[in-house]
Amino acid sequence: MTGFCKAFITASIGLCISACATTEKAQLAMQSQFIGQPVEAFFSKYGMPMSSFPMSNSTIYRWRGGETSIYVPAEYRKLNPNSPVTGVSKSTSTTQVSNPNPNTTVTETTTTKFSVDLGDLLTPQGQVSPAHTVPIFCEAQITADTRGVITAIHATQDTRGFGLSLSRCAELFDVK
Numbered sequence: 001m002t003g004f005c006k007a008f009i010t011a012s013i014g015l016c017i018s019a020c021a022t023t024e025k026a027q028l029a030m031q032s033q034f035i036g037q038p039v040e041a042f043f044s045k046y047g048m049p050m051s052s053f054p055m056s057n058s059t060i061y062r063w064r065g066g067e068t069s070i071y072v073p074a075e076y077r078k079l080n081p082n083s084p085v086t087g088v089s090k091s092t093s094t095t096q097v098s099n100p101n102p103n104t105t106v107t108e109t110t111t112t113k114f115s116v117d118l119g120d121l122l123t124p125q126g127q128v129s130p131a132h133t134v135p136i137f138c139e140a141q142i143t144a145d146t147r148g149v150i151t152a153i154h155a156t157q158d159t160r161g162f163g164l165s166l167s168r169c170a171e172l173f174d175v176k
Contacts, residue, residue: 023158026169030140030153033173039144046172049142058151061142066172069133070162076125090114136161138169 034042039061043049049061093111100106139157144150161171169175 023155023167023169026138026158026167026173026175027155029173029175030155030169034142034150034153037150039142039148039150042142042150057146059144061144062139062156063142064137064139064157066168067135067137069135071133072129072131074131075128077128079124079126135159136168138167138172140169 039059043063046063046065049063051062053060053062091111091113093109095107095109098106098108136159137157138155138159141152141154141156142150143152155169158167158169160166161168165171167175
């Protein structure tokens, strides 16, 4: 492999990894965007909290957003991947003998072959995992002072996102 190919592959992998936003990056983005902002502005943009707990000098909110699910189809695998490949084949031969003149005999044989590989069709498969849905969401604990200003925000639960995304919170808060 040439040096250019190695460098290109390394750069490509680095770009893919750096494009994956994590919960930690989402946490930092949430804190920088929302601490010092009115809690009502957050709730009007991202949805109302699930619950609130009034304290003597603050209120703690439990918020969950971006709730949806991803459908994961059933997964099947060959039960015996080492089984020999089986198939059906048919061969037909036709021989024709002719005597164009008394001293000459001509023999022509034509062979036709037909075959079908049934290995994948006949190898038994078993279900590795059933079809299911995976819930995805972002959950946070938000603390607001008596004036309703956010003083702290923490991601308490963060599921994977869509596709290759590692963080639903990062998707919701547009973290790159």
